[in-house]
Every structure is written in structure tokens, then in C-alpha cells.
Amino acid sequence: MIVKKPLKNFILAIGWVISCCSPLYAAEQVINIFNWSGYMPDDVLMQFQAETGIKVNYSTYDNNETLYAKLKASPQVGYDIIVPSTYFIDRMRHQNMLQPIDKSKLSNFKNLNPELLNKSFDPENRYSVPFLWSATAITLNTKYWPKGSVKGWNDFWQSQYKDQLLLVDDTREVFSMALISLGYSPNDTDPNHIKQAFEKLKQLMPNIKVFNAEGEKSIYIDEDVTLGMGWSGDIYLAQQENPALEYIFPKEGFIIALDSMAIPFNAKHVENAYKFINFILRADIAKKISMQTGYATANLAGVKLMPKEIRENPIIYPDESILARGHFQSDAGASSTIYEKYFQLLKIGG
Numbered sequence: 001m002i003v004k005k006p007l008k009n010f011i012l013a014i015g016w017v018i019s020c021c022s023p024l025y026a027a028e029q030v031i032n033i034f035n036w037s038g039y040m041p042d043d044v045l046m047q048f049q050a051e052t053g054i055k056v057n058y059s060t061y062d063n064n065e066t067l068y069a070k071l072k073a074s075p076q077v078g079y080d081i082i083v084p085s086t087y088f089i090d091r092m093r094h095q096n097m098l099q100p101i102d103k104s105k106l107s108n109f110k111n112l113n114p115e116l117l118n119k120s121f122d123p124e125n126r127y128s129v130p131f132l133w134s135a136t137a138i139t140l141n142t143k144y145w146p147k148g149s150v151k152g153w154n155d156f157w158q159s160q161y162k163d164q165l166l167l168v169d170d171t172r173e174v175f176s177m178a179l180i181s182l183g184y185s186p187n188d189t190d191p192n193h194i195k196q197a198f199e200k201l202k203q204l205m206p207n208i209k210v211f212n213a214e215g216e217k218s219i220y221i222d223e224d225v226t227l228g229m230g231w232s233g234d235i236y237l238a239q240q241e242n243p244a245l246e247y248i249f250p251k252e253g254f255i256i257a258l259d260s261m262a263i264p265f266n267a268k269h270v271e272n273a274y275k276f277i278n279f280i281l282r283a284d285i286a287k288k289i290s291m292q293t294g295y296a297t298a299n300l301a302g303v304k305l306m307p308k309e310i311r312e313n314p315i316i317y318p319d320e321s322i323l324a325r326g327h328f329q330s331d332a333g334a335s336s337t338i339y340e341k342y343f344q345l346l347k348i349g350g
């Protein structure tokens with residue numbers, strides 16, 4: 001049958017209206033989320049899907065560099081939600097990779113901890129909504145080494161720890177550890193200091209068994225390493241299964257990472273992104289996420305709902321005297337590529 005062009009256009013238009021606005025289409029609504037591994041319980045995603053009818057496509061990354069590279073290399077993928085750390089929010093907003101956040105669409109924004117808002121990496125939170133925060137500290141297996149025998153990062157260099165260490169597979173985290181151990185700021189941008197940190201890390205290589213971020217929890221549980229760096233939530237969960245693991249906040253100082261939700265400039269399902277962020281900002285959901293991931297939530301209303309033993313757990317929510325030794329991460333600007341070059345060199349044994 002030959003259908004005349006205006007008629008054909010009319011049929012197509014009707015078809016479009018039906019498919020766009022029917023309940024069937026609503027059920028096919030999607031959201032593409034790209035988040036850190038170990039940062040979201042499955043049942044929270046299922047609850048969002050059940051409550052909204054929006055299908056969640058969920059994938060994970062291990063470090064900010066991977067997230068950034070993926071966004072640059074495959075802009076057509078169109079993530080609707082990403083969760084960069086402080087310094088990458090800063091970098092991405094300056095590179096126009098993020099959409100401004102319309103807070104009038106986030107009725108639950110008020111649940112956030114004011115102490116984690118309006119930071120220099122994103123003044124007034126124009127582009128980011130705080131999600132979880134974590135510490136990067138030392139994990140020691142007390143079956144192999146005496147409890148309390150490691151006090152700071154500098155202990156990692158002792159020859160008795162040959163082939164014993166895990167370092168998280170994360171450029172700035174590893175360099176922060178080395179810079180702090182040298183007495184420098186973890187946010188140092190001086191190429192000379194970064195080189196010194198690289199040289200110091202090269203000396204540590206005989207003690208390093210593995211660089212890993214995604215599997216750190218099971219590597220510590222299985223005792224494939226006996227000492228190393230660890231992200232607080234993963235180690236809190238690992239300790240439930242292997243009580244020999246001790247978590248130590250290094251005396252020289254450590255990193256506090258704050259990871260925030262953001263909407264990439266090319267997101268295709270922006271309204272769904274707002275629905276998702278507002279859902280995550282609910283106190284009951286924030287509580288669920290923090291308790292299951294072991295990571296501290298930026299949601300104060302959520303913290304208030306938690307049992308005392310979690311709210312006061314020294315790994316998840318360390319007290320003020322310990323937090324005073326913590327550093328937030330800031331963007332290293334042009335020095336970022338120096339860090340990345342040295343980290344790659346280090347891993348290939350350069």
C-alpha cells in the first residue's frame with residue numbers, strides 16, 4: 001500500500017504520541033547510573049525501580065580517573081548520574097561536563113549535613129549533591145602482626161612487610177599517602193614534590209603485593225595481604241567477616257573523600273536523575289545505604305535514624321579528634337597529568 005506523505009507523517013505523529021505518553025512507555029522509563037563499586041545496595045535500586053517504574057541501568061567504576069576517561073571517550077553513553085569525588089567535581093564543572101543542579105526539584109536537599117555543603121570544590125553546591133564520605137587509612141591483620149604495631153604510613157616501608165601490602169588502585173590516594181609520609185600536603189601541586197613522592201613509592205614496590213580498589217574487601221578478608229591502605233566502608237564490612245582486621249588512622253594524617261552525585265551535561269533522562277537524587281536524599285534511604293555499604297552518609301537526617309553503634313562506630317564515623325587529621329582532596333590542575341604519568345610508571349615498575 002502506498003501511503004501519501006502527509007498521511008504517513010500523521011500516522012507517525014500519532015504513534016509517537018501514543019508511545020510517548022502511554023503508561024506502557026512510562027514503565028519503560030530508564031536512568032543510567034555510573035557509581036563507585038560497593039557504593040549502592042541492590043535493594044535500594046530495586047526499591048527505586050518499584051516506586052517509580054523507572055528502570056535502572058547501573059554500572060560501576062573503581063576510581064575517578066576511570067569515570068573521567070569513560071565520559072570523555074564515550075560521550076554517547078549518556079549517563080544520567082555520576083558520583084565523582086571533590087576534586088573531580090571541581091575539574092568537571094570547570095570543563096563544562098556537568099549540569100547545574102536545580103534545587104527546587106530536590107525537596108529532600110534539606111536533609112544534608114550543612115557541614116558538607118558549600119565547600120570550595122563546588123561553592124553553593126551548584127553542580128553536586130553530597131552522597132557518601134570515607135576515610136583512607138591503614139588496615140592491619142593482627143593474626144600476622146601485633147595489634148597496634150603500625151601507627152603511620154611511614155611504617156609501610158619496613159622490610160618485614162615485603163610482599164604484604166595492598167594499595168588502593170587510585171592515583172591521588174596513593175600519592176597522598178606518599179606525600180603525607182614526606183610531610184607534604186596531599187594536595188601538593190609542586191612537580192618536584194610529586195617526583196619525590198614517586199621516588200619514595202618506588203622504594204615501597206618490594207612491599208606492595210597488589211594495587212586494587214574494587215576487591216579490597218575480599219582481599220583483606222581472605223588474608224591475601226596482611227597490611228595496607230583501606231577505604232573505611234570496605235574495611236568496616238571486611239571486619240565483620242574477619243575480626244583480626246584492625247583499622248588505624250595514621251598519625252601523619254589521612255584523606256577524607258567526599259563523593260557527590262552530579263548530572264553530566266549530556267544526560268538524556270534529566271527528570272529521572274532528579275527523581276533519583278531526591279529518592280537518595282530521603283532519610284530512610286540514606287540510612288539504608290550507609291548501613292549496608294559501611295560508608296558514612298552526608299545525610300544528617302539519615303544519620304539520626306541509625307542505631308547508636310553505627311552512628312558512633314569509630315571506623316565509619318570517627319570522632320572529631322581523629323577527623324582533625326583528615327584532608328579533603330582538591331584538584332591538582334595542570335599537575336594532575338604529572339600524578340597520572342608517575343602512577344602509571346610506578347605500576348609498570350618504571
Ligand code: N2P
Nearest residue numbers: 036037038134231257
Ligand atoms: C568503595 C568506594 C570508595 C570511594 N569501593 C572512595 N572515594
